[in-house]
Amino acid sequence: MAQSAAKGNEMTAFHDQRSQGAPAEVYEELLRQARGLFEGERDVIANAANLSALMAFHLEGLNWAGLYFLRGDELVLGPFQGKPACVRIAVGKGVCGAAVAKRASVLVADVHAFPGHIACDSASQSELVVPLLRDGRVLGVIDLDSPRKARFAPVDQAGVEALARLFVEACDWP
Numbered sequence: 001m002a003q004s005a006a007k008g009n010e011m012t013a014f015h016d017q018r019s020q021g022a023p024a025e026v027y028e029e030l031l032r033q034a035r036g037l038f039e040g041e042r043d044v045i046a047n048a049a050n051l052s053a054l055m056a057f058h059l060e061g062l063n064w065a066g067l068y069f070l071r072g073d074e075l076v077l078g079p080f081q082g083k084p085a086c087v088r089i090a091v092g093k094g095v096c097g098a099a100v101a102k103r104a105s106v107l108v109a110d111v112h113a114f115p116g117h118i119a120c121d122s123a124s125q126s127e128l129v130v131p132l133l134r135d136g137r138v139l140g141v142i143d144l145d146s147p148r149k150a151r152f153a154p155v156d157q158a159g160v161e162a163l164a165r166l167f168v169e170a171c172d173w174p
């Protein structure tokens with residue numbers, strides 16, 4: 001009993017179940033799993049919680065993976081995996097707020113070189129923020145942080161943008 005509990009804990013550690021293969025294949029697998037998880041469930045919080053867990057477990061080299069939702073002119077923290085993070089970010093502030101203002105993904109190779117970057121975890125060195133868009137309206141963002149500089153490439157941006165589209169379509173929005 002104690003042994004199986006310990007084994008279960010090992011298996012659920014933050015980085016222990018990364019997908020293998022080229023990044024494009026990893027994102028295909030993530031999309032496949034996300035489709036399965038979202039099937040029959042349209043709750044935003046439930047699906048965001050599973051999406052953040054999927055990204056944290058399957059993408060290597062992350063220290064934070066989660067979502068923020070737009071409430072008025074602020075982003076408010078949603079489900080995530082990683083250290084506790086800043087709860088509210090004004091549109092235009094930080095990398096997340098910049099992605100909302102631009103209605104476009106922001107890929108930052110070195111967060112220290114990004115004016116106004118908000119450091120929630122001092123380990124973060126690079127970041128990818130992808131907006132959640134529906135009919136041209138921003139609903140929130142997906143935010144990924146890495147303790148490695150230049151962790152994110154265009155293939156990551158394309159993969160997370162595909163996940164964002166799937167997530168937006170899979171949920172009922174208020």
Ligand code: SME
Pocket residue numbers: 064085086089093094095096097116117118119120121124127143145
């Ligand atoms: N670094 C982000 C803040 C959110 S955390 O990384 C979780 C930003 O500059 O907007």
